[in-house]
Amino acid sequence: MRAIPRNRPARLLAAGALSIALLTAGAVGTASAAAFPPRPAATQPAGEVSVKANQVDVKTGTKVTFTGRTKGVPIGSKVVLQHKNGAKWTTLHASTTVKQGSSYSLDTTFRTKGKEQLRVMVAGATSPTVTVNVS
Structure with missing residues (x-):
């Protein structure tokens, strides 16, 4: 039988939590971008x-x-x-x-x-x- 290091389950749990956090932040960023579209650049000349x-x-x-x-x-x-x-x-x-x-x-x-x-x-x-x- 092969021994599993003690920190491996903790690393897997941390990686999963980080993946969920990144996916959630991406969804929030997409939603906020849709709610606040970028303003068009000013096309008026300076004078x-x-x-x-x-x-x-x-x-x-x-x-x-x-x-x-x-x-x-x-x-x-x-x-x-x-x-x-x-x-x-x-x-x-x-x-x-x-x-x-x-x-x-x-x-x-x-x-x-x-x-x-x-x-x-x-x-x-x-x-x-x-x-x-x-x-």
């Missing part, structure tokens, strides 16, 4: 930005100045001008930074004729669209 063109009907080669104000955007943040290219927004080579007083101003010249849909983007916030007709 707001406006835009205004000094001219909306221009000849090719004419400089157009875009001005606007920001709200909730740090001073010194980079402002970029974008135009709609098909279904995508493409960043143009016109940029500036937000100045004291939360304002900005940037210039660009259009070389091709057509209707340009433009907006500015700063710190993840985008402005409403402004249209410039280039003839």
Whole structure:
């Protein structure tokens, strides 16, 4: 006959109790996760930005100045001008930074004729669209 160590039944009992505790905690965690679903991540940008063109009907080669104000955007943040290219927004080579007083101003010249849909983007916030007709 083989001798069973004295601590083996105690280890089996402890392992069983630990397994039950882990299974119960998992069920409670699942129930609490169902009762309190995670909040969706904030999809709102950190700030707001406006835009205004000094001219909306221009000849090719004419400089157009875009001005606007920001709200909730740090001073010194980079402002970029974008135009709609098909279904995508493409960043143009016109940029500036937000100045004291939360304002900005940037210039660009259009070389091709057509209707340009433009907006500015700063710190993840985008402005409403402004249209410039280039003839």
